[in-house]
Amino acid sequence: MKIPDIIIAVDGYSSTGKSTFAKRIASEFSFLYLDSGALYRAVTLYAIEHGIISPSGEIDRQALGRALPGLDIHFEAKEDGSRTYIGGKCVEKEIRTLAVSEKVSPIATVPEVRSFVDERLREFGKKKRVVMDGRDIGTTVFPEAELKIFMVADTAVRARRRADEMIRRGENVNLEEVMKNIKERDFIDSHREVSPLKKAEDAVVLDNSAMTIDEQMVWLRHLISEKFSVKETD
Numbered sequence: 093m094k095i096p097d098i099i100i101a102v103d104g105y106s107s108t109g110k111s112t113f114a115k116r117i118a119s120e121f122s123f124l125y126l127d128s129g130a131l132y133r134a135v136t137l138y139a140i141e142h143g144i145i146s147p148s149g150e151i152d153r154q155a156l157g158r159a160l161p162g163l164d165i166h167f168e169a170k171e172d173g174s175r176t177y178i179g180g181k182c183v184e185k186e187i188r189t190l191a192v193s194e195k196v197s198p199i200a201t202v203p204e205v206r207s208f209v210d211e212r213l214r215e216f217g218k219k220k221r222v223v224m225d226g227r228d229i230g231t232t233v234f235p236e237a238e239l240k241i242f243m244v245a246d247t248a249v250r251a252r253r254r255a256d257e258m259i260r261r262g263e264n265v266n267l268e269e270v271m272k273n274i275k276e277r278d279f280i281d282s283h284r285e286v287s288p289l290k291k292a293e294d295a296v297v298l299d300n301s302a303m304t305i306d307e308q309m310v311w312l313r314h315l316i317s318e319k320f321s322v323k324e325t326d
């Protein structure tokens with residue numbers, strides 16, 4: 093299927109399968125995939141390692157403000173997706189731990205952090221043929237994106253998915269803790285003052301609670317063919 097050079101914004105709650113879906117879109121249609129949450133996670137990892145956020149979650153806003161301008165956080169594109177770096181160090185594994193997940197939503201409420209991330213994300217949008225997942229891609233980062241998808245799924249399904257992902261990475265998992273973390277992040281992400289998580293008016297909702305990834309791709313091809321008048325068989 094040939095689709096035009098567009099930006100695809102995939103937003104939604106945590107663990108709704110945004111990255112699996114966005115990665116699959118990237119590989120099927122030769123798009124560049126970018127995980128905006130990875131940048132928030134990298135800032136959070138840096139803040140934890142430098143004592144900018146305390147174990148109880150207090151953020152030293154001044155220290156964070158001083159650190160951001162000199163912070164080298166970037167993506168490096170690889171054939172199977174991009175990797176997140178802080179300076180010369182790949183932190184892809186470290187940013188996915190529960191320790192980072194527990195602190196990332198409060199860090200992502202800080203306006204200076206959001207501008208820092210947005211600036212880096214918008215650089216990639218110039219290229220077009222980009223699929224980016226996050227919370228505010230269709231509302232704030234790329235309000236002009238030609239295709240916006242808003243993903244939702246049952247909380248229990250999401251907790252199971254997140255737990256399976258952690259088990260695959262060899263982490264110890266307590267399903268109740270994972271569920272608690274998901275609920276807390278839903279609340280913080282959708283209630284923060286700057287760019288809260290919400291569906292863009294022109295976004296299409298995808299509830300994938302009971303859908304396989306192949307079924308989601310069938311849904312997407314159908315949507316694209318209608319919206320951009322391209323044939324699914326081309």
Ligand code: DC
Nearest residue numbers: 106128129132196197200226227228
């Ligand atoms: O997608 P994720 O779970 O890796 O995202 C981690 C956190 O980053 C999420 O809890 C909220 C924040 N985030 C955000 O505020 N805006 C985005 N565009 C992406 C992520």
